[in-house]
Amino acid sequence: MTERRMPEGPFSGGCQCGAVRFRALALRDNPHVCYCRMCQKATGNLFTALVGVYHENLTWTRGRPAEFMSSDLAARGFCANCGTSLYYRSNGGPHVSMSIGAFDEPHRIPLWYQLGMEGKHPSLMHLADIEEAGTTESAMAEDAATIRVSNHQHPDHDTATWMPALGALP
Amino acid sequence: MSDSFTGGCQCGAVRYRIDGNLRHASICNCRMCQKAMGNLFGAWAEFDAPVIWTRGRPAQFRSSLKVQRGFCSTCGTPLTYQWGDNLPAITIGSFDRPNQIVPTGELARDNRHPVVGHADDLDEESIGSTDEERDILAILKSYQHPDQDTASWTPGVGQ
Numbered sequence: 500m501t502e503r504r505m506p507e508g509p510f511s512g513g514c515q516c517g518a519v520r521f522r523a524l525a526l527r528d529n530p531h532v533c534y535c536r537m538c539q540k541a542t543g544n545l546f547t548a549l550v551g552v553y554h555e556n557l558t559w560t561r562g563r564p565a566e567f568m569s570s571d572l573a574a575r576g577f578c579a580n581c582g583t584s585l586y587y588r589s590n591g592g593p594h595v596s597m598s599i600g601a602f603d604e605p606h607r608i609p610l611w612y613q614l615g616m617e618g619k620h621p622s623l624m625h626l627a628d629i630e631e632a633g634t635t636e637s638a639m640a641e642d643a644a645t646i647r648v649s650n651h652q653h654p655d656h657d658t659a660t661w662m663p664a665l666g667a668l669p
Numbered sequence: 670m671s672d673s674f675t676g677g678c679q680c681g682a683v684r685y686r687i688d689g690n691l692r693h694a695s696i697c698n699c700r701m702c703q704k705a706m707g708n709l710f711g712a713w714a715e716f717d718a719p720v721i722w723t724r725g726r727p728a729q730f731r732s733s734l735k736v737q738r739g740f741c742s743t744c745g746t747p748l749t750y751q752w753g754d755n756l757p758a759i760t761i762g763s764f765d766r767p768n769q770i771v772p773t774g775e776l777a778r779d780n781r782h783p784v785v786g787h788a789d790d791l792d793e794e795s796i797g798s799t800d801e802e803r804d805i806l807a808i809l810k811s812y813q814h815p816d817q818d819t820a821s822w823t824p825g826v827g828q
Contacts, residue, residue: 515705515738516730532709532784537813539767541679543747543760545696548709548782567680567744568825569813575679575745581730582740582747584707598707599782605703610784620761622696622771634779642735642752649734652701 503611505530512602513561514578514585516663517653520561521585523602527551527594530608534623535615541567541575542584542598545620549587550608551594560657580663603655674716675723676764678741678748680824681814683725685748687759689718694761695774698781705730705738706747706760709782713750713758714770720749720757723818743824765816 505526513520530550538547564576564585576586576595587596599608613619636643653661672691677684694714702711727739727748739749739757751757761770812825 514707515701515732536816537679539762540813540816541744541746542706542708543678543712543763544706544708544710545712545762545767546708548784565745567812569679569744577740577745579742579745581705581732582728582738582742582745583705584745584747600703600709601707605709605782610782620771621768634777638776645735646701646733650701651730651732652704655700655704 503528503609505609506607508556510602510604510607511560511657512597513653514564514581514583514601515652516578516581516583517658517661518562518580518663519559519564519578519583519585520653520657521597521601522558522560522657523552523597524556524558525552526608527553528611530599530610531612531614532610533614534618534620536618537569538587538615539618539620541569541587545623546613546615546618547584547587548599548610549596550599552597553594557595557597561661674764674766674769675818676759677724677814678727678744678746678763679813680741680744680746681724681819681822682743682824683727683741683746683748684723684814684818685759686721686723686818687716687718688721689716691715691770692717693774694770694772695776696772697776698779698785699777700780701732701736702750702777703780703782705732709785711747711750712761712772714761714764715758716756718756720759724822 508525510523532546534546565579566574674687692715696710698710728742729737737751749757
């Protein structure tokens with residue numbers, strides 16, 4: 500088996516709107532996806548993709564996440580302004596399991612194992628076979644241009660100042 | 670005859686129903702979907718009928734001029750992606766029976782996280798494989814809304 504190494508920190512990240520930003524000095528050696536129904540429902544997705552950061556290595560550099568206690572044992576952090584799922588946290592645990600997609604450079608973070616197999620969605624068995632609908636730029640060129648000039652997503656790096664576009668009730 | 674699909678957020682403050690047909694389901698690896706979901710991709714279902722909000726309403730974040738993303742303001746579950754006045758796409762994981770909805774399209778493959786495409790090669794680990802984990806699972810009181818509609822529900826407390 501090839502040796503597995505986690506990339507060296509520090510890492511930065513945050514929610515889509517930029518109201519909440521964090522810094523992780525180092526990552527734990529437990530990057531994983533979890534297919535359990537609680538992770539699916541919490542994130543509205545097919546799985547969560549998480550990596551642990553020891554509490555002492557995690558700093559909230561802008562804003563604070565809101566939390567929902569999904570059970571007596573665990574809380575899930577999210578941005579109250581834009582809804583981005585930021586972490587899963589086990590009560591009393593040594594680390595916070597941060598959402599890999601919330602990091603500024605998610606491609607740098609590997610995945611080593613998968614949990615909650617009972618909930619694995621059928622499409623994940625044949626992900627490589629599903630139709631490729633192109634890049635964002637090619638599949639929706641005009642729309643992509645509109646998004647580019649009106650993008651309210653925080654950039655994938657820390658910013659000295661930032662005013663998140665406000666959330667609103669419909 | 671059309672189908673009926675129900676779903677909602679984790680805490681149950683927001684619930685929805687769609688009386689219509691699934692038009693398209695896809696995953697999107699673009700960086701906006703990744704960052705909005707805090708995940709490797711967004712997984713979306715589009716229908717030929719409007720969403721009926723049967724409990725609560727999602728909060729909205731306008732991620733760009735044309736697009737609003739809806740989520741539960743109590744628990745954060747991402748729920749919708751809406752382009753202009755189009756019918757919103759719904760997150761597949763928020764449906765009560767997500768396995769009924771199988772994506773057939775993939776967007777922004779150029780921005781795939783490296784693991785997407787070889788997820789089956791990951792080591793498989795089970796939850797509840799030790800006595801300690803089984804004890805914890807036995808007493809775990811979940812505040813997640815069940816995967817069906819409920820007549821009454823208090824988020825974080827339950828029925």
